[in-house]
Amino acid sequence: MRLPVLPPVSPMLAKSVTTIPPGASYEPKWDGFRSIVFRDGDEVEFGSRNERPMTRYFPELVEAVKAQLPERCVIDGEIVVATKARLEFETLQLRLHPAASRVTLLSEQTPASFIAFDLLALGDEDYTGRPFTERRAALETALAGVTAPLHLTPVTTDLAVAQRWFTEFEGAGLDGVIAKPLDGVYEPDKRVMFKIKHERTADCVVAGYRVHKSGPDVVGSLLLGLYTDGGVLNSIGVIGSFPMTRRRELFEELQPLVTTFEEHPWNWAAHEAGERTPRKSEQSRWSVGKDLSFVPLRPERVVEVRYSQMEGDRIRHTAQFIRWRPDRTPESCTYSQLERPLKFQLSDIVPGLGEPADG
Template sequence: MKLPVMPPVAPMLAKSVPTIPPGASYEPKWDGFRSLIFRDGDDVEFGSRNEKPMTRYFPELVEAVRAELPPRCVLDGEIVVATDAGLDFEALQQRVHPAVSRVTMLSEKTPASFIAFDLLALDDEDYTGRPFAERRAALANALAGARAPIHLTPTTTDLAVAERWFVELEGAHLDGVIAKPLDGTYQPDKRVMFKIKHVRTADCVLAGFRWHKTSTEAAPLVGSLLLGLYHDDGRLQHVGVVGAFTAKRRAELVEELAPLLLGEGDDHPWQEWASAEAHQGQRLPGNVSRWNATKDLSFVPLRPERVLEVKYEHMEGTRFRHLAHFVRWRDDRTPESCTYEQLEQPLTYALDDIVPGLGAKAG
């Protein structure tokens, strides 16, 4: 492989801002795996944010790149799995597997798509020093004849359209909006773009905690708090965790949570999850990590009597998509009042309306 821009390359990054800035190019923020494609003839490599190759996990995209992209190019974009309901990040996570047989099976069962949104090189030309407006025009021209599963992300310079996207596209499980300076160059590993993401709050039941990885018997530290919400039928659903505490606060939580520890004979709504069989095919608090089979995800159950307010971005099914953040204790709320009804429901939106053909192959 011999290209004007050679792997590995760390992708250009974005910093969070609270509102959509004026005077930029706007595009949807796709919720997938960030990836750079390097193609030189039949040689194809998919880079990642940590600069490690992801090529082996997406054989169907390697073939699509050879069929649909210019013979020599470097593109920046996002690998996603699209379904009729929108983007499916959990299905995408399942694609990263060490077994070749499973990778092959999943490439057929949950095929991925690539959404291109920047151009680093084309033929013998290095585009990284050119303004984004010029890179975008060259990218659109290079992908003019590309077919699924290779797609070009939509863009606009109309702030009103970007604001509408921010509201509407969440219903297809998109992450928000990206704003790029029109005159900005491509700067690897630099936060020179802007991302605007949804942030909401919810009151959740505290139902357990995990010990921090540095916790010891002499110096115990709480790692994360396990959150629950009640279904209409009275079941307490595990919805995610809160972490990112200071070391001082982790130590304080050990004493603060001690009165909630289960006593002899106390029941817990998640006690059946102690059984290994309960974890088959499910995401439960005591399950084994998909990324590290030796990682201990066991938890300490607590009586579900305290309520805390958390910040979250959006839901994926019945769970928070990302790590939630602690806001405050809500001792004025009863655990039973913490239900799914409090959550804001985004409008539904079809992926095919954003990028034609993206959701059409879902199955």
């Protein structure tokens, strides 16, 4: 490639804040794979946040880039999989498959979209040193004619509109708002933007743990559950961030609750019947070969956790520990306590997103 900005490039990052700051450019925070696309004629590369190429997993986007983007450009954005109703992150994760035949099939069955939101280079011009207002104006001009599966994210400088987006867009699977300084330059791998994400709490049952990679007597993560209206304990996510000293303490504290799978709600017979339970030898999509088996605990302890959003009946990201709740009974930890966001159509945010591309 002969571009003024060459791969690999670490994307510019955002720091978390609790409120939307005034005097910035605001845009939806997309929930997908962050990616910088590099195009030099027929050469196209999709880089990831960790600077590893993802090009082979999204052949439909490569073809769209060749057909629609400027001949030579570098654009920052997000790869998503969308339905008419919402973003589907779990489906997007499945796109990272090692087999070429499977990649081709998935590109047809669950096609991805690319949401563009920043410009790093166009032709021979390096835009990274220019203020965001200039980069955005140039990006709008460069992408004026694009159609699905390529899209340009909406932006606003109106704080009231950004606050409305924060509330409404969650119902379509977006997880907050990004605020960018109007005069800020593009700084790779620097947290110079701001992200405002949804934050909620829930009381959950601790139903098991996974051991830490450092040894069998150290807790790696706690498995969380919630009861359905029918009294079934569903696996909804994990807590995974503890200091090492606390991990060892947790191991000792939880030993009296260790039980057998036959006496546990997440037994293998129930799993075969289709209930939401962790698999005995489930493999992580992100770490091939990583054993995610767990130690079952009698579901007697309740913990309050902080989380950002749900995806289906599971917590989308790893939850954060707040405190133990000895005053709560496990049976009282149900889905009814969870706040459900308003429903919102993706096509109302970006026209054409989540709808089949022409042809």
